[in-house]
Amino acid sequence: MSTSSLTTRHPNQILVERLIRAILFSCSAVAIFITVGIVASLIFEAALFFQSVSIFEFLFGTEWSPQTALREDQVGASGRFGAVPLFVGTGLISTVALCVSAPLGIFSAIYLAEYASDGVRSFVKPLLEILAGIPTVVYGFFAAIVIAPAISDFGKVVGLEVAYESALAAGLVMGVMIIPLISSISDDIIKAVPDSLREGSRGLGATKSETIRRVVLPAALPGIAGGILLATSRAIGETMIVVMAAGLAANLTFNPLEAVTTVTVQIVVLLTGDQEFDSPKTLAAFALGLALFCVTLVLNVVGSQIVKKFREQYD
Amino acid sequence: MLENKLIQPLNVSYSSDEAGSERADEAAKIVASGVNVSYAGRPAITNVNLNIRSKAVTALIGPSGCGKTTFLRCINRMNDLIETCQVSGSITLDNEDVYGDDVDVVVLRRRIGMVFQKPNPFPKSIFENVAYGPRIHGQANKGDDLNEIVERSLIRAGLWDEVKDRLDAPATGLSGGQQQRLCIARAIAVEPDVILMDEPCSALDPIATARIEELIDDLKTKYTIVIVTHSMQQAARVSQRTAFFHLGELVEENEAKVIFTNPSDDRTRAYVTGSIG
Ligand SMILES: Nc1ncnc2c1ncn2[C@@H]1O[C@H](COP(=O)(O)OP(=O)(O)OP(=O)(O)O)[C@@H](O)[C@H]1O
Ligand SMILES: [Mg+2]
DSSP states (O other): OHHHHHHHSHHHHHHHHHHHHHHHHHHHHHHHHHHHHHHHHHHHHHHHHHHHSOHHHHHHOOOEEOOOOSSTTSSSOSOEEOOHHHHHHHHHHHHHHHHHHHHHHHHHHHIIIIIOOHHHHHHHHHHHHHHHHSOHHHHHHHIIIIIHHHHHHHHHHHTOOOOTTBHHHHHHHHHHHHHHHHHHHHHHHHHHSOHHHHHHHHHTTOOHHHHIIIIIHHHHHHHHHHHHHHHHHHHHHOOHHHHHHSOSSOOOOOOTTSBOOOHHHHHHHHHSSOOOTTSHHHHHHHHHHHHHHHHHHHHHHHHHHHHHHHHHHTO | OHHHHHOOOTTOOOOOHHHHHHHHHSOEEEEEEEEEEEETTEEEEEEEEEEEETTSEEEEEOSTTSSHHHHHHHHTTGGGGSTTEEEEEEEEETTEETTOTTOOHHHHHHHEEEEOSSOOOOSSBHHHHHHHHHHHTTSOOSHHHHHHHHHHHHHHTTOHHHHTTOTTSBGGGSOHHHHHHHHHHHHHTTOOSEEEEESTTTTSOHHHHHHHHHHHHHHTTTSEEEEEOSOHHHHHHHOSEEEEEETTEEEEEEEHHHHHHSOSSHHHHHHHTTSOO
8 A cells, every 4th residue: 555655656756857857958958069069160160261271371370361352263362361460459459458457456356355344345346247237339339439539639649649449449448348357356356365364464463455465465366367367368259349449450560559450350350241151251250260269268267267276275 | 550550350369378479479461451342332341350460371261252252352452453343441561551542553463462263374485474574573574584583483383393394385285283383483473472372272183282282381481371262171281370251251360270179259160160161
């Protein structure tokens, strides 16, 4: 009797359990397959591209003019696909962005974590989150319509020639966009430094700022560096701001006052408008995408590993 | 000067003559009178009157939450760091008011060092941990002077032989007991008069604890030591004077052996015999 009541409900329950498990599994499987599929197609299309353009030229060539002929018999049938100017342009704008966001983000995190009263904190933190929530296209037109002309005009006043689409303008605005990211990671990291270290330092007679400079920040530095890597990855992959505020021409320059273009901008340029799907020009976008993917992947993995390690260290 | 010597602990009675005569010989290093502390208006300790004798070990014992840590942290004004904390009454160090208007806490804390419950070495090298205090106080910034301070402090803390070959190694790689001795070395590097210790052995195994106890016994020749402990055996082993706190009150303070063998208050007796706690 008792054994039968134990067995009767079982099959149903087992079925439900299995069904739920199967549904959940397939959902996560879909996400993973899509990711794998995207990466695979990136690699596949990039491989096609490298059949017509050597990988050496792509990685080390300094001339980027992807215009290919529309008809076979046209002159100048093949474009140039040296991506160095794009990498340098991306690096230049990201560097400007980090020069803005790293100090501002870290200092505001120090203020929030160490000095701000709870009242100020509960007011400033959401404000920073709003900054993080502004769509990048808004930053983009802010850069293109407000910042770029202002910098250009200011350049004229002091006698400097500043391109309208300067790396400086795009980088400054991108930096503002990244501030909340850096400040919120740094804030977490600084808060994770145990109070026992602060007390140890204060107990030896160190002042508050000595304690922050000599104990808290050195302890937090690895974690903050991880956060900056994550922010760098974000800057490198950022598209909308640079599409609106950076240039299109692939100048190879390290001068932030000149116009440069970026990897993401060129991907957009290559793929908008009518294209032959298997032309080197179109395929070049995949090669750029793959390069971008590799760099941001490494930055993300290394950055988040460092941040994670840091948190575990003080658990 | 005289005034401070006149302040007697209110609720302490000295039964034995021996204790009384010893008291007369030894000057009080720290005198707390009428100390009240509250957190956000809630009283934590009330009307504590206690003389802490120079170059001796005073143990503070009592059940959890009775205010031992609170009292200890009043002495070097670490409670200043807690916004909700209010201190009234007076505490003097060598007859100088610790809470006086012109007292610089940096100087105060240089004279009154502190060792915490959990070893808290800075994530720096062993050398840099000990050099930290001397550097901020400008005692020595580099070279031989600093090396000498570090070496002397580590020797005093009984750690030198274990670490002399790896002064540049990270301090966090030391064992718990070594870390705690490093924290003691760090505290004595700034040449304090007084060392406050809040349950310095509670995170350590018996062997490491025994080493720290030996060290404390050795240090009392040069420093005034106040130690909070939950272990009655430890208090009996290391302290000359013992103060029993209960529910925010200083119940009784006396020779350690009097407290443990013949206390005058029933609450003390109940605590040391293990029936309250
Ligand atoms: N930072 C604080 N904020 C509010 N209340 C506090 C704070 N620190 C201590 N208290 C309160 O003050 C009282 C005394 O605490 P204290 O830490 O001094 O006790 P203790 O004797 O050291 O206890 P233990 O043996 O558990 O360490 C307790 O009631 C405690 O809740
Ligand atoms: Mg305590």
